[in-house]
Amino acid sequence: MRLVNGGSGTSPPDDCLARNDWICGEYLSTRRHMLVDATVQHLEITVVAVAIAVVIAVPLALLARRWGWAAGPVLALTTVLYTIPSLAMFSLLLPVYGLSATLVIAGLVLYSLTLLVRNILAGLRSVPEDTRQAARGMGYGPIRLLLTVELPLALPAALAGLRIATVSAVSLVTVGAIVGYGGLGNLIYSGMNTYFKAQVLTASVLCVVIALVADVVLLAIGRLLTPWTRASRA
Amino acid sequence: MNLLSDSWNWLADSAHWAGDNGVWHRLAQHVTLTVVCLVISCLIALPVALVLGHLGKGGALAVNIANVGRAVPTFAVLVLLLLTPLGQYSEGPTVVALVLFAVPPLLTNAYVGMRGVDREVVRAARGMGMTGRQMLFRVEVPLALPMIMNGVRIAAVQLVATATIAAIAGGGGLGRIITAGFNLASTPQVVAGAVLVAVFALVVEALFELVERFGPGWLRGRRA
Numbered sequence: 001m002r003l004v005n006g007g008s009g010t011s012p013p014d015d016c017l018a019r020n021d022w023i024c025g026e027y028l029s030t031r032r033h034m035l036v037d038a039t040v041q042h043l044e045i046t047v048v049a050v051a052i053a054v055v056i057a058v059p060l061a062l063l064a065r066r067w068g069w070a071a072g073p074v075l076a077l078t079t080v081l082y083t084i085p086s087l088a089m090f091s092l093l094l095p096v097y098g099l100s101a102t103l104v105i106a107g108l109v110l111y112s113l114t115l116l117v118r119n120i121l122a123g124l125r126s127v128p129e130d131t132r133q134a135a136r137g138m139g140y141g142p143i144r145l146l147l148t149v150e151l152p153l154a155l156p157a158a159l160a161g162l163r164i165a166t167v168s169a170v171s172l173v174t175v176g177a178i179v180g181y182g183g184l185g186n187l188i189y190s191g192m193n194t195y196f197k198a199q200v201l202t203a204s205v206l207c208v209v210i211a212l213v214a215d216v217v218l219l220a221i222g223r224l225l226t227p228w229t230r231a232s233r234a
Numbered sequence: 235m236n237l238l239s240d241s242w243n244w245l246a247d248s249a250h251w252a253g254d255n256g257v258w259h260r261l262a263q264h265v266t267l268t269v270v271c272l273v274i275s276c277l278i279a280l281p282v283a284l285v286l287g288h289l290g291k292g293g294a295l296a297v298n299i300a301n302v303g304r305a306v307p308t309f310a311v312l313v314l315l316l317l318t319p320l321g322q323y324s325e326g327p328t329v330v331a332l333v334l335f336a337v338p339p340l341l342t343n344a345y346v347g348m349r350g351v352d353r354e355v356v357r358a359a360r361g362m363g364m365t366g367r368q369m370l371f372r373v374e375v376p377l378a379l380p381m382i383m384n385g386v387r388i389a390a391v392q393l394v395a396t397a398t399i400a401a402i403a404g405g406g407g408l409g410r411i412i413t414a415g416f417n418l419a420s421t422p423q424v425v426a427g428a429v430l431v432a433v434f435a436l437v438v439e440a441l442f443e444l445v446e447r448f449g450p451g452w453l454r455g456r457r458a
Contacts, residue, residue: 080439083435085396091415094421174310175309192403204310
């Protein structure tokens with residue numbers, strides 16, 4: 001909280017809320033529960049959407065890898081979905097899901113798919129044919145080959161896609177404010193209508209912080225999961 | 235399937251296409267915004283990227299700008315700008331926000347394209363006695379053009395999408411039809427607006443695809 005020496009004498013409660021400052025400690029302390037609720041909703045929507053996207057993207061990428069002809073249509077379809085503006089995407093799904101958090105999650109899943117499928121496929125394709133044949137020569141069956149050789153080697157590319165998808169999803173959640181499920185976007189939206197500067201700035205900064213923290217966390221997880229990439233770099 | 239026919243009827247009603255809130259006017263706003271912002275963004279990003287790429291400096295800068303750009307919600311920037319003195323000018327916040335979001339892909343792609351030019355070729359050009367300026371405009375830029383165009387394409391599509399979000403913050407453009415539909419609690423109008431926006435975005439993407447396939451040779455490039 002900041003100390004204010006009442007100078008201008010415009011309004012009796014001369015604190016930063018009354019003066020509508022951009023940065024306001026008073027706001028943080030009085031609306032803490034609101035900020036926490038919005039942040040929790042923001043995180044929930046992002047995590048659920050990205051998790052569903054991963055679950056869908058892995059089989060799609062494997063299909064596209066196994067049957068070459070499937071790669072074109074799968075990539076084309078996900079790219080077309082990516083082109084559709086987020087506001088339109090959420091609105092187009094409105095008849096299906098109504099005004100719900102599911103609506104925002106469904107839209108985000110569709111966006112994340114493009115990035116994930118593309119990256120997982122690129123990762124799978126980058127596995128050297130020699131490595132695959134060596135594993136086969138050692139008596140690996142197709143499932144074991146996939147789980148213990150191909151997928152781990154595809155991991156760095158897949159995780160790069162996951163990081164981009166997550167960071168984009170965090171910022172796209174805000175658009176969900178149009179249907180009332182935008183996490184911190186809700187605060188930005190209501191702050192816009194009431195000209196509440198502290199609320200808009202605080203929520204915006206929190207969005208960026210969440211995105212950056214998520215990026216760093218995924219980077220760390222990636223390092224833990226792929227120790228061999230570190231070894232080769234050192 | 236009532237909703238689909240209702241949305242179709244909304245689109246078919248010529249009253250919804252005319253006037254200040256009509257589709258044609260909103261489309262014109264959307265196109266104007268997109269084109270103006272694309273031109274401004276190119277004027278800002280391309281000279282910087284070309285010079286940095288030519289000098290071989292600032293790679294980390296270009297990549298970091300692109301990453302931070304993705305983390306910042308467009309909607310938040312729009313509303314923040316709206317609450318600053320800039321908000322007094324009707325399209326001011328929208329233009330600034332759109333330009334901010336179009337610059338990173340332009341910068342990154344142009345820079346990467348410039349650095350991707352074969353060093354042997356550049357050295358050969360230098361060996362032939364070309365000056366720095368000649369090398370830039372006769373060798374590096376033509377060879378980097380496919381990547382630069384790819385950046386312009388990404389920026390353009392992103393601009394179309396972002397101009398839609400501007401409508402939530404009271405800006406013009408096609409998104410306005412959707413937000414107006416929400417305010418009227420008219421789902422058919424929301425869906426009709428969404429279809430229009432989606433079709434427009436796809437048309438822009440298709441136009442770039444056509445230019446890449448059949449455009450004049452200097453514009454055409456293989457996609458990386």
